[in-house]
Amino acid sequence: MSTQKGNTKRCRAQKYQNRSSFKNNLNDTSHRTKFINNIQVAKVCERCKEIIEWKIKYKKYKPLTQPKKCVKCEQRTVRHAYHTMCIDCGNKLKVCTKCGEGKEIIEGTTDPKEQIKLDVEMQDLLKSLSERKRRTFMRHMNKQVKENDPELQDNRAKLIDKLNMLKVADDDLDDFSDFDDLSD
Numbered sequence: 696m697s698t699q700k701g702n703t704k705r706c707r708a709q710k711y712q713n714r715s716s717f718k719n720n721l722n723d724t725s726h727r728t729k730f731i732n733n734i735q736v737a738k739v740c741e742r743c744k745e746i747i748e749w750k751i752k753y754k755k756y757k758p759l760t761q762p763k764k765c766v767k768c769e770q771r772t773v774r775h776a777y778h779t780m781c782i783d784c785g786n787k788l789k790v791c792t793k794c795g796e797g798k799e800i801i802e803g804t805t806d807p808k809e810q811i812k813l814d815v816e817m818q819d820l821l822k823s824l825s826e827r828k829r830r831t832f833m834r835h836m837n838k839q840v841k842e843n844d845p846e847l848q849d850n851r852a853k854l855i856d857k858l859n860m861l862k863v864a865d866d867d868l869d870d871f872s873d874f875d876d877l878s879d
């Protein structure tokens with residue numbers, strides 16, 4: 696972007712505008728691409744958000760296959776690729792969970808319902824459950840959405856864990872009345 700020296704605000708409109716924005720899913724409608732395109736980058740500073748979103752857009756994004764070690768608490772609690780710190784530590788230290796700097800942090804989408812709706816992985820898991828368990832799970836999820844949990848991004852990972860648990864237990868256990876206690 697062209698700016699005047701010492702002037703960080705763009706002072707004129709972009710000269711050449713692309714006719715349509717770049718689409719990274721034109722020839723690729725795979726589950727993985729859909730999942731990655733739906734990732735909400737949050738709990739990082741503006742610059743790190745742009746870096747990660749750039750990776751998503753141009754298919755350079757590699758999701759984590761398992762949680763990574765947090766540079767602060769040294770637990771395997773980092774669930775988002777390219778972040779170096781877990782959300783808990785980021786919140787505590789009020790820093791970006793990628794670069795670790797105390798800049799203004801992007802909190803992510805303000806519509807958690809939309810965020811959950813978009814989660815392809817979760818939807819696929821839901822489909823694999825029996826009708827009754829699916830309803831139990833939806834109740835549980837709606838409760839969390841209603842409470843507008845600020846840690847929803849992190850809770851999503853927890854919800855997916857629970858879904859996986861339900862799926863595994865689907866054949867063995869018939870009663871999930873204790874499932875409502877799993878919201879801790």
Ligand SMILES: [Zn+2]
Nearest residue numbers: 765768781784
């Ligand atoms: Zn941590």
Ligand SMILES: [Zn+2]
Nearest residue numbers: 740743791794
């Ligand atoms: Zn940052």
